[in-house]
Amino acid sequence: MSDIPTENSDIIYRVNDKPPFNQCIIGAVTHLLAIFVPMVAPALIVGAALNLPTEITAYLVSMAMIASGIGTWLQVNRYGRIGSGLLSIQSVNFSFVTVMIALGSTMKADGLHADAMLSTLLGVSFVGAFLVVGSSFILPYLKRVITPTVSGIVVLMIGLSLIKVGIIDFGGGISAKSSGTYGNYENIGVGLLVLLVVIAFNCCQNALLRMGGIAIGIVAGYVVALCLGMVDFSVLHNLPLMTVPVPFKYGFSFDLHAFMVAGIIYMLSVLEAVGSITATAMVSNQPIDGPDYTSRLSGGVLADGLVSVIAAMLGSLPLTTFSQNNGVIQMTGVASRHIGKYIAVILVFLGLFPAIGRFFTTIPAPVLGGSMTLMFSMIAIAGIRIIISNGLNRRETIIVATSLGLGLGVSYDPEVFRVLPASIYVLVENPICAGGLTAIFLNLLIPLNNNEGRCIDTAELEITSAEKNTD
Structure with a gap:
């Protein structure tokens, strides 16, 4: 398989290259x-x-x-x-x-x-x-x-x-x-x-x-x-x-x-x-x-x-x-x-x-x-780059925010879910697993909305408003 170079890439040697x-x-x-x-x-x-x-x-x-x-x-x-x-x-x-x-x-x-x-x-x-x-x-x-x-x-x-x-x-x-x-x-x-x-x-x-x-x-x-x-x-x-x-x-x-x-x-x-x-x-x-x-x-x-x-x-x-x-x-x-x-x-x-x-x-x-x-x-x-590569609409934002909140929260205090059964607690006490499982659950639970575009930030709204005023 040939490598796929990316514009403005910082890669010196790609996957299949053979350095000296x-x-x-x-x-x-x-x-x-x-x-x-x-x-x-x-x-x-x-x-x-x-x-x-x-x-x-x-x-x-x-x-x-x-x-x-x-x-x-x-x-x-x-x-x-x-x-x-x-x-x-x-x-x-x-x-x-x-x-x-x-x-x-x-x-x-x-x-x-x-x-x-x-x-x-x-x-x-x-x-x-x-x-x-x-x-x-x-x-x-x-x-x-x-x-x-x-x-x-x-x-x-x-x-x-x-x-x-x-x-x-x-x-x-x-x-x-x-x-x-x-x-x-x-x-x-x-x-x-x-x-x-x-x-x-x-x-x-x-x-x-x-x-x-x-x-x-x-x-x-x-x-x-x-x-x-x-x-x-x-x-x-x-x-x-x-x-x-x-x-x-x-x-x-x-x-x-x-x-x-x-x-x-x-x-x-x-x-x-x-x-x-x-x-x-x-x-x-x-x-x-x-x-x-x-x-x-x-x-x-x-x-x-x-x-x-x-x-x-x-x-x-x-x-x-x-x-x-x-x-x-x-x-x-x-x-x-x-x-x-x-x-x-x-x-x-x-x-x-x-x-x-x-x-x-x-x-x-x-x-x-x-x-x-x-x-x-x-x-x-790199994780942030992967997330935004999929677009960050309202649905994805909710998934990311919730998963990040629970995953990072567990890393601050792993004992927050200690009341759960041991078989479950051994999973959710790990921040990687807590965040990942939350993302999987929400990804399956929250319905897809194909008509929903990505979130538009404030700067984009200002540009759009300026363009309308110019017109």
Whole structure:
């Protein structure tokens, strides 16, 4: 399929372009810097919360990287129906962190040891991933449900939710809050430095400098943080030289109750994947409507499900298409899926040699926050662009306003719907899901009015009035 260039496009390399080797490496490293810490963090968080042995946690981290590499390769190459054919990067789904901790804690209280607990958690993840695989086949028949307005709301909520993550890192991260150093001069200074460097290079006309702007900003911030004594190298101690994947290393068990809980999160991940892939298409100047878009959407969700099957088999938490990379595409102007092949190979290599991969986790939170705050805001803007691409008449305005109000409101106070049954509350406490489900419900409830045009703003009314007076 040929790319569809857009007038006044900021894209330097389009989806099917093949940049030179050196620019592919720069692009790949830039994307990796944006996702690496969020990629390995879920395994570290779950390992710490469940008090897993160090060697098990290290194995989970390595398998997360290898599975992400395999998933990214499937997404960007698009084998038949599998994959979006876009620069879609796979990474561990954060939505499963709290669920895995809750389920694992219950199993631990029941007396299960670590291997048996992981056997059940990964077994449930393995079976649950087929729910995502199955949903990919019905997506083409949901055009009345998954409209640009619905997709745009989901993308907007993803961006707005991630901004909170970015700004917390900007101030020093969760650890700084517990140590009392959150928002101090060092953290804010390093975050601002990275932010300004990224902005400066992103404004450059030189394509190479623009592509490397995020990486350069992070490197500059890392050097300053190193001089200030903010870098902790303790995470590099006592790591194995090499980690070899072993399918079902901890065995395979299944629990129906755990499956019901995890299944809900899997269906939520489909909604997030739809938003992420739509955003990737938008920032890559690809259509977000029509048969080509529907095919990409179905293939992307199918790849999401298949790679989660592979991930659970290898020993990783479930994966999904990562939204963070859409901000990188928009800022660098590089949408080439060819770069995704380099990312995939690097991820597998880092997974096999954990010491190399773990080095990325030494990047201080303010360094990441300085770049991520801007990138995540770009994702929110992509969501707005998707919404307005469908026109903003009275009906769409009501849908957007209500969905945004409830979704963003839940992000401010997730306990507002705690009175609801647990099976429903686990959905609506997530701002992305709350906003997305509200948009779907209203899109089906409010009747279409084909005679209604888009909303006319005050400036347009003044122009129309002036034209009438002139006549």
